[in-house]
Amino acid sequence: GEDSPVLILEDVAAAYGRHVAMRGVSLRLRRGEFLGVIGPNGAGKTTLLTVLNGLGRIVAGRVEVLGIPVTGRTARHLRRRIGYVAQLQEFDPLLPMTVTESVLTGCYGRLGLLRRVPASERRKAEEFMQLVGLSGLEHRPLGHLSGGERQRAAIARALLQRPEILLLDEPTASLDWQAQRGILELIRTVHERFGLTSLIVTHDLNTLPDVCTRIASMKDGRLVRVDTPRAMADPEMLSELYGTRI
Numbered sequence: 061g062e063d064s065p066v067l068i069l070e071d072v073a074a075a076y077g078r079h080v081a082m083r084g085v086s087l088r089l090r091r092g093e094f095l096g097v098i099g100p101n102g103a104g105k106t107t108l109l110t111v112l113n114g115l116g117r118i119v120a121g122r123v124e125v126l127g128i129p130v131t132g133r134t135a136r137h138l139r140r141r142i143g144y145v146a147q148l149q150e151f152d153p154l155l156p157m158t159v160t161e162s163v164l165t166g167c168y169g170r171l172g173l174l175r176r177v178p179a180s181e182r183r184k185a186e187e188f189m190q191l192v193g194l195s196g197l198e199h200r201p202l203g204h205l206s207g208g209e210r211q212r213a214a215i216a217r218a219l220l221q222r223p224e225i226l227l228l229d230e231p232t233a234s235l236d237w238q239a240q241r242g243i244l245e246l247i248r249t250v251h252e253r254f255g256l257t258s259l260i261v262t263h264d265l266n267t268l269p270d271v272c273t274r275i276a277s278m279k280d281g282r283l284v285r286v287d288t289p290r291a292m293a294d295p296e297m298l299s300e301l302y303g304t305r306i
């Protein structure tokens with residue numbers, strides 16, 4: 061029903077080969093929630109996203125996304141309903157594409173090849189490029205854009221999937237503060253406008269959008285605590301998490 065959890069994790073562990081990168085993680089998210097996940101490098105934040113996205117290797121526990129158990133066989137089908145904005149990569153294979161082409165890859169899963177994308181999806185792509193603030197840059201190669209503009213294109217690409225869930229991996233990393241603010245504002249807008257359930261990963265508490273309903277902290281592959289943004293801003297909690305005074 062409307063109120064049943066969109067995401068359920070029960071005592072989940074995930075591994076790369078024999079290396080267990082995340083363990084004992086239990087979490088439930090309701091529709092419309094916005095969870096911020098913080099924690100130091102190597103805490104397992106990205107691993108958590110890959111588990112939800114159906115790309116991680118789950119070695120224990122139970123994962124259910126949008127009412128569907130996540131296993132190897134359902135992952136591809138489920139992935140269509142989950143928008144994923146990855147961390148900026150130096151060698152992103154999308155970089156030679158124009159902004160429009162990169163955004164249109166958001167519907168490859170349904171439609172196959174770029175030349176077969178129907179006019180209706182091209183119009184939607186135009187609309188989303190405008191929404192994210194990339195008007196006039198549609199024909200530029202992605203590689204010629206600023207980091208902030210590339211993240212905007214990645215968000216438009218995710219929106220073209222008509223996702224119900226949006227996963228964001230350090231979307232403001234390596235951006236200057238003004239670009240960071242712009243991206244956080246955009247994330248807030250799309251979360252609200254499309255009624256998404258969103259999850260953002262960051263190592264910096266100050267780069268969470270102000271619409272976060274809860275914040276989870278991770279350390280050494282474990283979920284240490286999940287609480288309100290207010291409670292999580294406590295200096296005691298942060299020093300415990302990072303092992304230093306901030």
Ligand code: ATP
Binds near residue numbers: 102103104105108
């Ligand atoms: P960061 O902010 O550095 O990305 P994170 O919290 O996202 O940190 P993860 O990327 O989830 O952390 O990594 C958790 C652990 O898993 C780390 O010990 C890391 O070295 C390991 N790990 C991550 N990716 C791989 C991989 N592809 N193969 C092997 N081990 C990996």
